[in-house]
Amino acid sequence: MYACIAQWIPPLERPRFIAVVLYAIGLGTAVALPMCGMVIDAAGWPAAFYVTGICSLLWCVLWFSIIYSTPAQHPRISREELQYIENAVRSSGTSHNGPTRVPWKSMATSLPFWAITVTEMCNSYGITIIRAQLPTFMKNIFGLSIKMVIT
Known part of the structure; x- marks a missing residue:
């Protein structure tokens, strides 16, 4: 993208x-x-x-x-x-x-690169867990059925 x-x-x-x-x-x-x-x-x-x-x-x-x-x-x-x-x-x-050549060595030794990489990985992991578990959370914690969640 x-x-x-x-x-x-x-x-x-x-x-x-x-x-x-x-x-x-x-x-x-x-x-x-x-x-x-x-x-x-x-x-x-x-x-x-x-x-x-x-x-x-x-x-x-x-x-x-x-x-x-x-x-x-x-x-x-x-x-x-x-x-x-x-x-x-x-x-x-x-x-x-x-x-062009990828600057692998510069990337591997760049603190900002690793900060962005780790932050994005943690963000993606967290969002994926939330998206995957939201229907289960709505059902188990709030007692809503799938039918109730959609209306």
Whole structure:
């Protein structure tokens, strides 16, 4: 995602764009949990996996059909928009012209890199546990059934 953002989004628009993307991730969870509750209530728990899997596959088809790695590869972008994006990204110094060497040694010895890596791993672990255990928590602690949680 971040590699795509670096190619497509002008630097001054990136913070807002990333905020929207991160908000959408949480929104997806907020929509998926009640949806799965309705599916489980109507068709049993295995159906929730099928429905979310089908939704994911449909999203992939949509994504792969409209998203391209760089603006220059996109067949439906206007010339003005292409020039605007390429000029903004180029002038910021965040674009690149092909593969570069990964600075493994610098990364391995960088305290900020490890701080960000450990923080993100802990954050992802915590969010995953919350998302996985929320229905069980609602049932066992609040005594709500799946049917009650969705309405």
